[in-house]
Amino acid sequence: MNIDILAFGIAKDLIGKRLTQMTLEQPVTIADLKKELIGLFPDFQKLSSFSIAVNEEYQNDDYFLQPNDEVAIIPPVSGG
Amino acid sequence: MNIDILAFGIAKDLIGKRLTQMTLEQPVTIADLKKELIGLFPDFQKLSSFSIAVNEEYQNDDYFLQPNDEVAIIPPVSGG
Amino acid sequence: MIQILLTEDQLSPSQCESFIADDAAGGHVIFIGTVRNNTSKKTVLYLDFEAYGSMAEKEMKKIAEQAASKFNVFHIVIHHRIGKLKIGEIPVIIGVSSAHRKAAFEACEYCIDTLKESVPIWKKEFFEDGEVWVAAHP
Amino acid sequence: MIQILLTEDQLSPSQCESFIADDAAGGHVIFIGTVRNNTSKKTVLYLDFEAYGSMAEKEMKKIAEQAASKFNVFHIVIHHRIGKLKIGEIPVIIGVSSAHRKAAFEACEYCIDTLKESVPIWKKEFFEDGEVWVAAHP
Numbered sequence: 001m002n003i004d005i006l007a008f009g010i011a012k013d014l015i016g017k018r019l020t021q022m023t024l025e026q027p028v029t030i031a032d033l034k035k036e037l038i039g040l041f042p043d044f045q046k047l048s049s050f051s052i053a054v055n056e057e058y059q060n061d062d063y064f065l066q067p068n069d070e071v072a073i074i075p076p077v078s079g080g
Numbered sequence: 081m082n083i084d085i086l087a088f089g090i091a092k093d094l095i096g097k098r099l100t101q102m103t104l105e106q107p108v109t110i111a112d113l114k115k116e117l118i119g120l121f122p123d124f125q126k127l128s129s130f131s132i133a134v135n136e137e138y139q140n141d142d143y144f145l146q147p148n149d150e151v152a153i154i155p156p157v158s159g160g
Numbered sequence: 161m162i163q164i165l166l167t168e169d170q171l172s173p174s175q176c177e178s179f180i181a182d183d184a185a186g187g188h189v190i191f192i193g194t195v196r197n198n199t200s201k202k203t204v205l206y207l208d209f210e211a212y213g214s215m216a217e218k219e220m221k222k223i224a225e226q227a228a229s230k231f232n233v234f235h236i237v238i239h240h241r242i243g244k245l246k247i248g249e250i251p252v253i254i255g256v257s258s259a260h261r262k263a264a265f266e267a268c269e270y271c272i273d274t275l276k277e278s279v280p281i282w283k284k285e286f287f288e289d290g291e292v293w294v295a296a297h298p
Numbered sequence: 299m300i301q302i303l304l305t306e307d308q309l310s311p312s313q314c315e316s317f318i319a320d321d322a323a324g325g326h327v328i329f330i331g332t333v334r335n336n337t338s339k340k341t342v343l344y345l346d347f348e349a350y351g352s353m354a355e356k357e358m359k360k361i362a363e364q365a366a367s368k369f370n371v372f373h374i375v376i377h378h379r380i381g382k383l384k385i386g387e388i389p390v391i392i393g394v395s396s397a398h399r400k401a402a403f404e405a406c407e408y409c410i411d412t413l414k415e416s417v418p419i420w421k422k423e424f425f426e427d428g429e430v431w432v433a434a435h436p
Binding site: 126128156 | 193209210211212214215216218240251252272275276277278279280281282283284293294295296297298
């Protein structure tokens with residue numbers, strides 16, 4: 001399935017754009033997505049951490065992505 | 081010696097005026113002054129507590145009053 | 161820097177915020193006390209604040225100096241109003257700025273807690289059926 | 299009541315203070331974050347804040363709701379600014395009112411601490427010789 005992925009902060013800089021599309025074999029968990037991202041952009045490993053939000057909610061590594069999910073890469077936040 | 085005594089808040093209400101003068105035999109401590117005040121105005125005993133400030137500083141019961149001290153009765157404070 | 165004010169005039173939060181502003185500060189914590197419309201479920205009409213003015217100013221200055229020595233802060237402002245205050249009006253403002261927010265929170269809370277314990281200011285609450293000096297009796 | 303705002307416009311402390319005002323409140327605690335002129339002793343020129351806007355608003359609302367359920371408070375306001383901010387400008391204001399001050403201090407500190415941990419907002423610091431996403435790397 002194709003998944004649209006939003007990237008913010010340093011994640012956007014690493015990927016090179018705010019919105020990117022990835023093709024992944026179902027079933028795919030957030031852990032799988034993170035592995036795929038690190039494969040494509042090894043610098044993700046250098047971050048303190050990064051999380052994935054699905055439909056504007058943080059989700060754990062064992063969450064299974066669905067075709068219409070809004071997926072976002074959340075590098076370490078620094079608001080306030 | 082004569083001592084001028086300032087009274088604030090409920091202490092002023094109990095004594096009936098803001099500035100009062102008392103005549104006390106030297107040496108006289110703050111403990112003595114408190115006893116004298118309670119003798120003259122027994123309602124002081126009903127207060128949660130009251131302190132004495134001398135020259136705008138809190139002083140303990142064993143402090144000896146001097147003739148030109150500015151003495152103030154400080155009932156429980158409630159600022160803020 | 162420290163600024164202390166005891167006044168019969170209205171207090172201004174924005175004036176306090178301006179005093180503690182600093183280009184090196186990242187956190188500013190402001191406490192604003194207001195007159196509540198009730199106490200122990202009784203309706204309060206207004207308050208009247210009285211102070212031993214010269215000593216109250218000294219005590220507020222001491223508190224700010226203690227806070228400045230205990231916590232890593234830049235500026236502290238303590239303004240207290242006296243006289244008759246209506247519901248919603250502001251008897252006290254305390255503002256603190258610091259590089260990192262934790263120190264400003266701690267110093268601000270220290271100042272208001274200590275002010276309420278030691279500064280010679282007294283408030284009388286006026287109800288429909290009477291009046292009372294706050295905290296005077298057990 | 300809770301008010302959340304994410305905006306590119308200047309934030310206003312007095313607007314936040316007005317929102318949390320309440321005749322039954324005795325204590326109001328306001329945290330104002332400002333852009334510091336230095337970090338780790340390096341001179342900062344300005345910051346640029348970016349947000350995942352829709353999620354950031356949801357997360358700020360969650361934080362305010364959590365604080366309202368944990369602490370005995372009346373009103374909570376959280377305003378956050380995004381875009382380019384100069385030294386001394388205000389990226390965040392959090393205000394809380396309560397009957398008794400302790401709850402307002404605790405809720406205000408809880409909100410800013412949690413906001414900094416979980417709300418998807420990122421700041422880039424600009425120095426004379428480069429730029430860096432804050433907290434991105436260990």
